[in-house]
Amino acid sequence: MAYLTLVEFEDLMQSIFCSILEWESEELKNNVRISWPEEGQPAWEITEDLVFLRCYELDNSINKEREHTDEYQVSPDEFARDTKYSVLMAVDVIAYGPNSFENSRKIRDGIFAEEIKLILKKNDIYLLPKESQITPKRADEYFEGRWWRRTDIGFRFNEMMIVSTTIPAINSIDVEVYEGEEGSKIADINVSNE
Amino acid sequence: MVFNLRNVVLHTAYVQSFIVYRSSGQFVNGRWVENTPTQITMQGTVVAASEKEIIALPEGDRIQGSMVFHSTEELFPTRNNGTSDKILWNNQFWKLFTLGDYGDYGFWRMVGVRIKGN
Numbered sequence: 001m002a003y004l005t006l007v008e009f010e011d012l013m014q015s016i017f018c019s020i021l022e023w024e025s026e027e028l029k030n031n032v033r034i035s036w037p038e039e040g041q042p043a044w045e046i047t048e049d050l051v052f053l054r055c056y057e058l059d060n061s062i063n064k065e066r067e068h069t070d071e072y073q074v075s076p077d078e079f080a081r082d083t084k085y086s087v088l089m090a091v092d093v094i095a096y097g098p099n100s101f102e103n104s105r106k107i108r109d110g111i112f113a114e115e116i117k118l119i120l121k122k123n124d125i126y127l128l129p130k131e132s133q134i135t136p137k138r139a140d141e142y143f144e145g146r147w148w149r150r151t152d153i154g155f156r157f158n159e160m161m162i163v164s165t166t167i168p169a170i171n172s173i174d175v176e177v178y179e180g181e182e183g184s185k186i187a188d189i190n191v192s193n194e
Numbered sequence: 195m196v197f198n199l200r201n202v203v204l205h206t207a208y209v210q211s212f213i214v215y216r217s218s219g220q221f222v223n224g225r226w227v228e229n230t231p232t233q234i235t236m237q238g239t240v241v242a243a244s245e246k247e248i249i250a251l252p253e254g255d256r257i258q259g260s261m262v263f264h265s266t267e268e269l270f271p272t273r274n275n276g277t278s279d280k281i282l283w284n285n286q287f288w289k290l291f292t293l294g295d296y297g298d299y300g301f302w303r304m305v306g307v308r309i310k311g312n
């Protein structure tokens with residue numbers, strides 16, 4: 001199989017956004033966090049700049065088409081089948097903190113950088129600018145008597161999926177040929193790949 | 195004079211033991227990673243906060259409920275170095291959902307929700 005699991009996809013995005021924001025030091029690299037922690041996780045203070053990532057797949061016509069490539073193998077006697085298709089992956093970015101709006105702008109600019117495109121391409125992932133919500137959307141939250149700065153931005157990617165399976169080969173077929181609709185048998189043929 | 199209710203919470207007529215699982219952990223590459231929790235045996239009172247409720251979903255019955263735990267030792271909600279205390283009582287785990295800090299009066303009050311799900 002050649003595709004990223006959801007966790008691998010989240011980890012890749014986490015490292016990409018750390019790179020864009022230049023939050024790669026030990027102190028800052030955990031300020032890009034993955035949403036939906038199973039057992040919960042500590043929250044943050046109003047003064048902290050943090051980014052949360054929500055990653056999921058979206059339904060799209062592109063993920064309904066399949067391309068099969070079959071390659072015969074002598075031993076074992078079967079075909080190796082690669083099934084390729086693309087999926088639409090969504091990454092919703094939620095930035096909190098006093099600099100959340102500027103950080104979102106930085107993310108918007110950085111996602112188009114060549115070095116980021118190359119990292120994505122290496123993993124068969126391609127940004128879809130037209131389908132993305134790349135305008136930072138201010139969405140401040142009122143919590144416990146104060147307005148917490150928050151900005152949302154979203155990206156859509158195509159990711160290539162390759163699913164590998166095997167198809168047994170047909171070694172031989174017996175063919176019987178009859179004359180007319182109810183006629184007698186006129187030939188008995190065995191078609192074999194030997 | 196501050197009225198201390200510690201002895202009320204520990205009254206022999208209704209005191210029980212329960213084990214607090216105290217969490218600690220750290221963020222690793224953006225994910226919260228829990229260490230092995232510390233187990234602390236505490237004593238206090240346990241009463242029902244709500245009855246067990248069965249939520250009949252198409253996929254199955256989900257059971258929810260909550261208990262109130264009073265203890266004379268401090269209980270912790272989620273903070274910088276760990277998530278909320280969990281209590282093992284009656285072979286079930288209960289996660290701290292609300293916390294009343296009555297430490298000045300000798301006790302802490304926690305409402306724990308049943309986390310097993312079924």
